[in-house]
Amino acid sequence: MGSPRTRKRFGQHWLRSESVLQKILSAANIGFGDRILEIGPGAGALTAALVSSEATVVAVEIDRDLCRQLSDRFGSAPNFYLVEGDFLELDLPAALSQQAKSYDHPLPNKVVANIPYYITGPILEHLLGNLSAPNPCPYESIVLLVQREVAERIYARPGSRTFGALSVRLQYLAECELVCSVPAKAFQPPPKVESAVVKLTPRPLATPAQDPLFLEQLVKQGFASKRKMLRNNLKDTLDRDRLTATMTGLDISPEARAEDLGVAQWVALANQLVLEQGESGCK
Numbered sequence: 001m002g003s004p005r006t007r008k009r010f011g012q013h014w015l016r017s018e019s020v021l022q023k024i025l026s027a028a029n030i031g032f033g034d035r036i037l038e039i040g041p042g043a044g045a046l047t048a049a050l051v052s053s054e055a056t057v058v059a060v061e062i063d064r065d066l067c068r069q070l071s072d073r074f075g076s077a078p079n080f081y082l083v084e085g086d087f088l089e090l091d092l093p094a095a096l097s098q099q100a101k102s103y104d105h106p107l108p109n110k111v112v113a114n115i116p117y118y119i120t121g122p123i124l125e126h127l128l129g130n131l132s133a134p135n136p137c138p139y140e141s142i143v144l145l146v147q148r149e150v151a152e153r154i155y156a157r158p159g160s161r162t163f164g165a166l167s168v169r170l171q172y173l174a175e176c177e178l179v180c181s182v183p184a185k186a187f188q189p190p191p192k193v194e195s196a197v198v199k200l201t202p203r204p205l206a207t208p209a210q211d212p213l214f215l216e217q218l219v220k221q222g223f224a225s226k227r228k229m230l231r232n233n234l235k236d237t238l239d240r241d242r243l244t245a246t247m248t249g250l251d252i253s254p255e256a257r258a259e260d261l262g263v264a265q266w267v268a269l270a271n272q273l274v275l276e277q278g279e280s281g282c283k
Helices: 018-028 045-051 064-074 092-097 117-128 148-154 165-173 212-222 240-249 263-282
Strands: 035-039 056-061 080-084 110-114 141-147 174-182 195-202
Touching: 018 045, 018 110, 018 141, 018 174, 018 195, 035 045, 045 056, 045 064, 045 110, 056 064, 056 092, 064 080, 080 092, 117 141, 117 165, 117 195, 141 148, 141 174, 148 165, 148 174, 148 195, 165 174, 165 195, 165 212, 165 263, 212 263, 240 263
Parallel strands: 035 056, 035 110, 056 080, 110 141
Antiparallel strands: 141 195, 174 195
16 A cells, blocks of 8 residues: 655655664663654554554544544554644643543653654644743653754754754753654655654753743843854843853853853853842842
């Protein structure tokens, strides 16, 4: 049977590479008792591998035609549950409670998915939360096939051209690593971009932000113009001389740009500024 036709409005490209599938499964480290959330199962190549594992698979698909095909193909599997709907709008617990086939497991603890590239940002925020409001029930791990340009920003290191606000946000919330690169020819039809598999392992930071909302705002303003020095990007909200003194006290160069600061330095800077604001407010 041939692959289902693709719909551009859903950003559909079917993964055809067995070697990439195996790398995804290896990174997910699926074991007995795991409950896997798959977002956008599409033609079911990854779904088939997940269903063959010992895990319970909850697949969320927005395309009605694909839902019928997935149901025909996997519906009889005791460990497969299909939810039709938009993942970003979905109340997953409520949707699972309405399943014709009784779902009597805890909610998914891992995510493994080839997600639509055009909504990567919203999906990441839905899964992880954000700096000021992390997901209160984090997944154990999240393995995603994404556009390579986005992957490079996710696991980028400070000082690199790809390190940006997204890097800070995600690395604050999770350990981020590259699993493998994926060429366009691994898909049918081939996308116009290269891809990569990333693994995100949510965890609390050893030294978290005292005021996460302030950190979120600071990072957004700091990366407003990557060519400018950080102190210039923040001059409209923070006194330049005071910021320079604070950065120097934290061993951060006053000439630094936003991408030069690692996550721990961003947190240290935000925490020190919050402390100084509190002290000045008590005088």
